[in-house]
Amino acid sequence: MAGAFEADLIAPCGMNCGVCKAYLAYSRGAPYVKGKVTHCTGCLVRNKNCAFIRRDCERMRRGSVRFCHECADMPCKQLAKLDEHYRARYGMSMIENLKMMRERGIDEFLASQAKRYRCPGCGDVISVHDGKCYACGYQADKPRGAIPKRRWVPNQKRGDTP
Ligand code: SF4
Numbered sequence: 586m587a588g589a590f591e592a593d594l595i596a597p598c599g600m601n602c603g604v605c606k607a608y609l610a611y612s613r614g615a616p617y618v619k620g621k622v623t624h625c626t627g628c629l630v631r632n633k634n635c636a637f638i639r640r641d642c643e644r645m646r647r648g649s650v651r652f653c654h655e656c657a658d659m660p661c662k663q664l665a666k667l668d669e670h671y672r673a674r675y676g677m678s679m680i681e682n683l684k685m686m687r688e689r690g691i692d693e694f695l696a697s698q699a700k701r702y703r704c705p706g707c708g709d710v711i712s713v714h715d716g717k718c719y720a721c722g723y724q725a726d727k728p729r730g731a732i733p734k735r736r737w738v739p740n741q742k743r744g745d746t747p
Pocket residue numbers: 596600601602603605606607608625626627628629631634635636
């Protein structure tokens with residue numbers, strides 16, 4: 586269903602691969618363009634964890650945790666670093682995602698993601714990375730000065746919600 590996410594799209598680090606631009610380009614049929622548009626089928630499917638956490642985490646390599654929120658050390662240094670990067674550039678926090686999943690359950694988390702990244706143009710999904718909808722071409726605004734690291738910003742009037 587357009588705009589909905591499956592639990593299998595949620596990576597152990599709390600990233601929703603369903604809002605990743607590489608996954609959206611792949612799943613919505615946007616052609617691969619060297620250096621610009623990459624394709625990915627999702628973290629669990631690839632069994633890789635693109636976010637580099639897996640390389641340094643024994644628990645993830647062994648598969649002893651499905652999500653970092655099951656880990657007594659959350660947030661470890663690697664996860665905290667990734668979280669900081671994502672908060673600054675994309676206005677998203679893996680740690681907040683994980684906490685929400687732990688406290689309110691994955692179904693509620695998936696529903697909130699569907700609402701948060703709903704494309705105001707066609708009802709599909711905008712990417713957390715560039716504010717673009719790979720189904721209809723909608724593009725959220727680029728930031729103007731005030732938050733230099735952000736790649737895109739929500740436009741409340743048009744209905745962007747993140
Ligand atoms: S590139 Fe990373 S975040 Fe994007 S879909 Fe692949 S594993 Fe998920």
